[in-house]
Amino acid sequence: MGPRPSSxxxxxxxxxxxKEAARSRTSEIQELSEAIVRHKRLYDAGQxxxxxxxxxxLEDRLRTLSPQHPxxxxxxxxxxxxxxxxxxxxxLSLAKTYVLEELLAWAGALPVVGSWKVDGVALxxxxxxxxxxxxxxxxxxxxxxxxTEKLRWVxxxxxxxxSEEDFEIRGELYCHEHNFGKLALTMESLGLERPTSPRNxxxxxxxxxxxxxxMRFFNFFAYDVxxxxxxxxxxxxxxxxxxxxxxxxxxxxxKLLTTAHAIKGFLEDVRNHxxxxxIGLDGAVxxxxxxxxxxxxxxxxxxxxxxxxxKWPGETAVAVVRKIxxxxxxxxxxxxxxxxxxxxxxxxxxxxITLHNADHVRAYNLKPGDTIEVIRSGEVIPKFLRVVTPxxxxxxxxxxxxxxxxxxEFDEVRLKCPNTLxxxxxxxLGILNWIRAAAIDDLSEKRLEQMMDAGMVGHPAALxxxxxxxxxxxxxxxxxxxxxxxxxxxxxxxxxxxxxxMGLGIEGGGMATWEKILEHYPTLDKVLAASEEDIVAIQGxxxxxxxxxxxxxxxxxxxxxxxxxxxxxxxxxxxxxxxxGILVGRxxxxxGSLSRPRAEVEEIIKAAGGKPSSTVTAKTYxxxxxxxxxxSSKMIKARELGIPIWSEEKLVAxxxx
Numbered sequence: 001m002g003p004r005p006s007s008x009x010x011x012x013x014x015x016x017x018x019k020e021a022a023r024s025r026t027s028e029i030q031e032l033s034e035a036i037v038r039h040k041r042l043y044d045a046g047q048x049x050x051x052x053x054x055x056x057x058l059e060d061r062l063r064t065l066s067p068q069h070p071x072x073x074x075x076x077x078x079x080x081x082x083x084x085x086x087x088x089x090x091x092l093s094l095a096k097t098y099v100l101e102e103l104l105a106w107a108g109a110l111p112v113v114g115s116w117k118v119d120g121v122a123l124x125x126x127x128x129x130x131x132x133x134x135x136x137x138x139x140x141x142x143x144x145x146x147x148t149e150k151l152r153w154v155x156x157x158x159x160x161x162x163s164e165e166d167f168e169i170r171g172e173l174y175c176h177e178h179n180f181g182k183l184a185l186t187m188e189s190l191g192l193e194r195p196t197s198p199r200n201x202x203x204x205x206x207x208x209x210x211x212x213x214x215m216r217f218f219n220f221f222a223y224d225v226x227x228x229x230x231x232x233x234x235x236x237x238x239x240x241x242x243x244x245x246x247x248x249x250x251x252x253x254x255k256l257l258t259t260a261h262a263i264k265g266f267l268e269d270v271r272n273h274x275x276x277x278x279i280g281l282d283g284a285v286x287x288x289x290x291x292x293x294x295x296x297x298x299x300x301x302x303x304x305x306x307x308x309x310x311k312w313p314g315e316t317a318v319a320v321v322r323k324i325x326x327x328x329x330x331x332x333x334x335x336x337x338x339x340x341x342x343x344x345x346x347x348x349x350x351x352x353i354t355l356h357n358a359d360h361v362r363a364y365n366l367k368p369g370d371t372i373e374v375i376r377s378g379e380v381i382p383k384f385l386r387v388v389t390p391x392x393x394x395x396x397x398x399x400x401x402x403x404x405x406x407x408x409e410f411d412e413v414r415l416k417c418p419n420t421l422x423x424x425x426x427x428x429l430g431i432l433n434w435i436r437a438a439a440i441d442d443l444s445e446k447r448l449e450q451m452m453d454a455g456m457v458g459h460p461a462a463l464x465x466x467x468x469x470x471x472x473x474x475x476x477x478x479x480x481x482x483x484x485x486x487x488x489x490x491x492x493x494x495x496x497x498x499x500x501x502m503g504l505g506i507e508g509g510g511m512a513t514w515e516k517i518l519e520h521y522p523t524l525d526k527v528l529a530a531s532e533e534d535i536v537a538i539q540g541x542x543x544x545x546x547x548x549x550x551x552x553x554x555x556x557x558x559x560x561x562x563x564x565x566x567x568x569x570x571x572x573x574x575x576x577x578x579x580x581g582i583l584v585g586r587x588x589x590x591x592g593s594l595s596r597p598r599a600e601v602e603e604i605i606k607a608a609g610g611k612p613s614s615t616v617t618a619k620t621y622x623x624x625x626x627x628x629x630x631x632s633s634k635m636i637k638a639r640e641l642g643i644p645i646w647s648e649e650k651l652v653a654x655x656x657x
Contacts, residue, residue, distance in 0.1 A: 030155040033063040037213050070152045083146040091138045094309040101309050113237040114266040116252040120174030121202050130161040153215035159246045171222035177278035181363030183217040197386045221247035237289045274477035283311035316375045317343035328403040330429030334415040345376035358415040361395050431503050434460035437503030438492040450474050461562035500570035506552030510547050520611040523572045537615040583610030589616045591634040592627035603621035608655050622646045
């Protein structure tokens, strides 16, 4: 029997909990394997750091979690490699375009699935009776290389499907920026040449015959599934990604896109990730969602006709790093910026390049005097690419916060200033964030600095206690400007609730985040009362981001109270025009396949004032499905809680057609 198709965006709460547990287990396996490898090497070198009993406990725990993990065998033995293996179905390239209009014309009116194009090495995994029996590289597309034993080391590359099924799964092996830093330090300690870039080291280690345990620093994204019989086992691409996710594979951020507007929005998100993501991306992939269309369109000798890749043309340049500056953000992260010799990219002169975080500086051993390559793609922020010629010496981190002098803490990725209450940089940027969210015109960062230096303002609520006389004390501020500033501050007392929440400066809380939450919890009281479970139930929220929102609101409690007492009045969003009837304010969950795209049904629910939910809880008003005999976790939960089950036909009829 083939796999059970999963719904297009089906991620109920119990599934999220299971996935979080799987991620935690994967993380523990990786930490254990790294510790075992390290202690085995120290023991062989005659420099043990722990007792034999402690080492045995590490091995016993890893054996419990992953009995066949290669870290339990002899370290450093040569890998069986070099064997050529043919692909049953060719691993083709993708058709590419650099023109948005061309991509939109190709997509037409059909629903498509967008996903990240990860800059790594393509792999084919062969599973027989649910177990990984062969892993191979793409090679020339028709013949690849057997790398099975090396892939046993990759922590999130699933070795067993948990079922007796035969499948080929394809995906991308890549190196996360954080892991690249750890890998660089490990290779250096082993006397190996320091790697130059995440993409190059993945290909390099796949070709090695020794040190195969270093593959533990890599990760894997799965993006395709095929049955051994050659038949298509899924009705849609989203079902395919859902099945991969259910089996435990990480997937490259797939999104169902049903309109040209949605495609443009997705591509804008990907473009922004090009500069900021710690996963190397080099474009976006779109595929028709309907898998029957795949068979109808077929493929050329070079690429499938049902997929298209969009890339942004990028210019690169080489420059010397003159100095590295460290600045404290409003969240306390102390971030590095390289000041480089001026270069022209995409019509702009570039003098500063973000280096992301402390771990990034350590990974590439970045320092003044290094010659680096930078890139600017799609008119976004320029990005460091690689070190071309390193300067002698080692990187240097600041020991204290450049703004307040507090000793810094390292969380394995970032240097952080723990002085959250009194660090002047965090206070300044936090108040500036409020000023921008509340749209207080003419109150610049420079004027705010003057206010803080004079002791006028220490938190956002203090702005509303300022008088015209106070403002006249600012340098070069005359009566007319003082009156204007005062009036602008007073006007900002009444503002939309989404802007009020964004102005609090909660990590992960941008405008789109708050607008989505307010669709479900439209007043400040309801937002503050929402639990992590409530936020996770909103489509698109993971447990981590829900936790950030809830804990952030709790921490900002005193600031919220101070703003309200200062006379700030956040306005709740008005209900949707025409929204009326029994769904207003109520959560509606969906499971199984429908006669129309899931996004369209969600829009129908929203237009009636309802709130589409990704989970079934006691607060769910009804569950919409056309599969009345479904055994999905949502259906089981709905029956347990006695929640009404509606067909799509009943939903439409109830809402008056």
